[in-house]
Amino acid sequence: MTTTTDTLVSSRAGAPRLPGTWSLGLRRGALEIKQFVRRRDQVIFTFAFPVVFLALFASIFSGQVENAGITASQLYAAGMIAAGIMSVSFQSLGISIAIERDEKVLRRLRGTPMPPAAYFLGKVWLVLATGIAETAVLLLFGATLFDLDLPTTATKWLEFSWIFVLGITGCALLGIAISSLPKSGKSASSVVVLPFLVLQFISGVYIPVGTLPDWLLDISAFFPLKWMCQGFRGVFLPQSAAVLEQAGDWEFGRIALVLGAWCIGGLVLCLLTFRWKSRRDG
């Protein structure tokens, strides 16, 4: 331990100016990504999960879909991209924030002059980076192995982009909101994974919407995942496949509406429910 006093004297002169929220958010984002990348097992499983499921489903159901001019693997590729986005946003934030709260990482941050918004900005950057990487991996696998046709027009890519942005934002906000639900970090994954799994089954990720009963689709219609899947089908499948949809159409307008509503509603939900301390800490 150093015992010389002269090395300790900090320059306290000058008017103290608090660092800006935006730049701290960028720094937190870099730190979040660094931590994510260093948990190698988490990286491998995060990216492998949807790819493995895509490979499984597309291999099991490999035939043509009647009267739609597409293969089943094309349907799964679109759905798996949506599920992948939800897993890096909803699932990963829901679990990681619950753990950070339980392990008092949040409390420590709250004890510093870091503005709370910088913490959330950092999470946004993490989710965006992992979401883009996840989607790129799936597009690559889908296009090379599972008949996924990448869009050739700028309009389709634009549609893809806004569904991606609105979808990932809505899911991330939902993830932040659900992180307040688990009582401890240990129970977080069970609490978060079950609703995510159910939504994947009823939103057209694992099971094509045409074979799902209407009442289940009516439930999934309340959540973003169904609309993300539908939107990505609209982007990646030919127009002939629209007959498979519940409404017989891609419904881009309604997709924008529901996803947009989740972005606003999710934000309100987060602002109302977010806690820096775990319930045990009172």
Next chain:
Amino acid sequence: MTQLAVDVRGLRKQYGEVTAVDGLDLGIRHGEVFGILGPNGAGKSTTVEILQGHRGRDGGEVSVLGADPASAGRAWRSRVGIVWQDESAPAELTVRETVHHFARYYPNPRDPEQVIALVGLEKKASARIKGLSGGQRRRLDVALGVIGGPELLLLDEPTTGFDPAARRQFWELIRLLAREGTTIVLTTHYLEEAEALADRLAVIAGGKVVAEGEPAALRQSLGTGATVEWTEVDGSPRTLRTETPTRTVAELMHRFDGEIPGLRIGRPTLEDVYLRLTGQLDPQGEEAR
């Protein structure tokens, strides 16, 4: 308005039916090292958490560096350093990355490399936090507590779980910070720690301050009398607290007619004073069971 670094009047905090803090008063001056001493459950941690702004209160007035912690903002937080009782730092990052990153939160931070050296983690600067020992993590906690160059440092049981050598090193660190002019408030249940570090201390029991002052003065004012120990004829040890030890010894001499077996006369230590104040010692000088 207030000249004190920490000014607490009539602080109250309830947890359901339990009253954790029950009309507590504290006045801590700028630049002093103030010890809050008390047994587990006396209300120390609750009090410190209220001073940190991390817990609400049910009554009383609290001013820390001139502001109410319950409503103070970012500028206030940048002037107060906190070392928590139980800590967690990002396991995947290195010591250096973490300290440098936290420095960014503050308007006028200390030099991160100097702080790392200050807490004696130079050799571990490039190590991931998950690989640090308990004592090393604690030193990292202190580094993160002082990185912002705080005017006031609040430490809650900072040396719990330290081995004696690490504790002495830690004390040196606290003295160093104190010499620099940092006001330091620390809770502890180690008496020697309070005696070694604190300019003044408050003994808390049952959510109230039961004694306050300089350690030596506390011992003198409250530690009157003496303890006389001897062994009875049947071989059983006896202890008596008395204001008149000489008379006790005279009586014993009379009874034993000569040498008194196992005779010892002790003046009370700070520990005796503390145990008596916190109700862990009955008036006969026997430890309460």
